[in-house]
Amino acid sequence: MWLLLKGGRIIDPASGIDKIGDLLIVDGRIAAVGKVAEPNKNTDGMESGETCDVSGMVVTPGLIDMHVHLREPGFEYKETIATGANAAAAGGFTAIAPMPNTKPAIDNRAMVEFILSTAALEADIRILPVGAMTKGMDGKEMAEIGEMVASGVTAVSDDAFPIQNSELMRRLMEYCKMFDLPILTHCEDKNLVVDGMMNEGAVSTVLGLRGMPAAAEEIMIARNIALAELAGSRLHIQHVSSAGSVEIIRQAKKRGVNVTCETCPQYFSLTDEAVCGYNTNAKVNPPLRTAADVEAIKQGLAEGVIDAIATDHAPHAIEEKEVEFNAAAFGMVGLETALPLTITNLVETGVLSLSDAIAKLTANPASILKVEGGNLKEGSYADVTIFDPKAEFTVKASELKSKSKNTPFDGMTLKGSAVATICYGKVVYGQEKLIGAGKV
Numbered sequence: 001m002w003l004l005l006k007g008g009r010i011i012d013p014a015s016g017i018d019k020i021g022d023l024l025i026v027d028g029r030i031a032a033v034g035k036v037a038e039p040n041k042n043t044d045g046m047e048s049g050e051t052c053d054v055s056g057m058v059v060t061p062g063l064i065d066m067h068v069h070l071r072e073p074g075f076e077y078k079e080t081i082a083t084g085a086n087a088a089a090a091g092g093f094t095a096i097a098p099m100p101n102t103k104p105a106i107d108n109r110a111m112v113e114f115i116l117s118t119a120a121l122e123a124d125i126r127i128l129p130v131g132a133m134t135k136g137m138d139g140k141e142m143a144e145i146g147e148m149v150a151s152g153v154t155a156v157s158d159d160a161f162p163i164q165n166s167e168l169m170r171r172l173m174e175y176c177k178m179f180d181l182p183i184l185t186h187c188e189d190k191n192l193v194v195d196g197m198m199n200e201g202a203v204s205t206v207l208g209l210r211g212m213p214a215a216a217e218e219i220m221i222a223r224n225i226a227l228a229e230l231a232g233s234r235l236h237i238q239h240v241s242s243a244g245s246v247e248i249i250r251q252a253k254k255r256g257v258n259v260t261c262e263t264c265p266q267y268f269s270l271t272d273e274a275v276c277g278y279n280t281n282a283k284v285n286p287p288l289r290t291a292a293d294v295e296a297i298k299q300g301l302a303e304g305v306i307d308a309i310a311t312d313h314a315p316h317a318i319e320e321k322e323v324e325f326n327a328a329a330f331g332m333v334g335l336e337t338a339l340p341l342t343i344t345n346l347v348e349t350g351v352l353s354l355s356d357a358i359a360k361l362t363a364n365p366a367s368i369l370k371v372e373g374g375n376l377k378e379g380s381y382a383d384v385t386i387f388d389p390k391a392e393f394t395v396k397a398s399e400l401k402s403k404s405k406n407t408p409f410d411g412m413t414l415k416g417s418a419v420a421t422i423c424y425g426k427v428v429y430g431q432e433k434l435i436g437a438g439k440v
């Protein structure tokens with residue numbers, strides 16, 4: 001079987017490609033990039049295939065999200081591996097890395113195998129499980145990391161339960177270094193944010209809500225960087241949200257520390273004013289911060305201080321959001337809005353070139369996690385995203401593929417929607433758009 005995508009703008013940052021051309025997929029792998037003739041079954045030995053005109057569209061490596069929450073097992077009423085994978089495909093993602101804060105936590109071989117076996121049966125995209133750093137994610141005793149590595153985890157993290165004990169964190173870093181395993185860290189001093197609900201500042205004061213100071217994030221980033229220098233391990237900092245955090249990471253990189261980081265679309269698209277009216281869909285952790293922080297995040301992305309864009313996709317049921325603000329759960333869904341928010345707020349505004357934006361959603365996450373994908377090199381698995389960078393659409397929460405609908409972007413008009421998503425050569429989203437309307 002073959003699939004020929006003709007006339008699109010092919011952007012592959014990993015290979016330095018940005019040109020109009022064709023992309024040929026044969027038996028699930030990239031066969032040719034450039035000017036490609038349609039295969040002939042008599043001379044090429046291929047019985048059947050499709051040719052699709054993708055002129056005016058952008059063809060890139062499949063997007064990779066290195067920070068999502070799929071909730072299964074334990075919280076299937078919010079999201080499952082199947083529904084999360086469907087939402088990811090609709091957003092252009094061909095690979096996602098689910099965090100281990102399930103019930104029970106992904107902290108042993110059996111749980112990793114459960115995630116992978118369920119994904120094999122129910123997901124059309126690649127699932128890259130992240131294991132817990134400590135047993136039960138309680139920050140007390142190291143999890144069976146070696147066994148989880150052997151079972152297929154791509155990284156470890158205690159996610160929203162960051163390790164407060166510096167000695168334990170040091171030993172974890174030293175241990176993970178033996179496996180060249182990245183540690184994904186949610187950086188937060190829990191003692192500084194007790195009962196906090198949003199960013200500490202003028203808006204929280206006006207709303208009468210207990211604040212969460214940016215210092216809580218910055219202190220733990222500085223500590224983790226110091227420990228990574230001491231241990232010589234790989235450190236990845238999750239969902240960077242403040243100007244101070246960007247500067248700390250900037251200086252660490254200048255010193256040669258092996259540190260990478262990500263931010264999320266909400267941190268370059270919204271400020272803490274989105275909480276006004278006690279909008280619980282804007283209640284996230286780390287919290288939305290000030291306009292100055294948003295500008296610093298954009299600058300960090302432009303400079304390359306911030307390596308990747310992830311979603312922190314955090315689905316919650318309606319009854320967990322439509323409550324009093326202090327009782328509402330933290331988090332928002334993000335898989336289906338990440339690409340258009342990146343196009344609208346970073347590319348259209350000139351913060352990033354389209355190629356640089358794509359790199360932060362493809363090649364860079366693949367490099368950090370050391371997983372396949374993130375490129376369109378001949379012979380590689382055909383994970384491909386096709387999107388229209390100029391198509392405008394209005395976000396409708398009720399129409400999201402995710403099982404949960406908690407998004408602060410409901411009703412917003414954005415640019416750049418996924419047209420089709422291809423994983424291992426199979427069209428997993430947009431079959432009718434690509435094959436039906438686009439067939440030559």
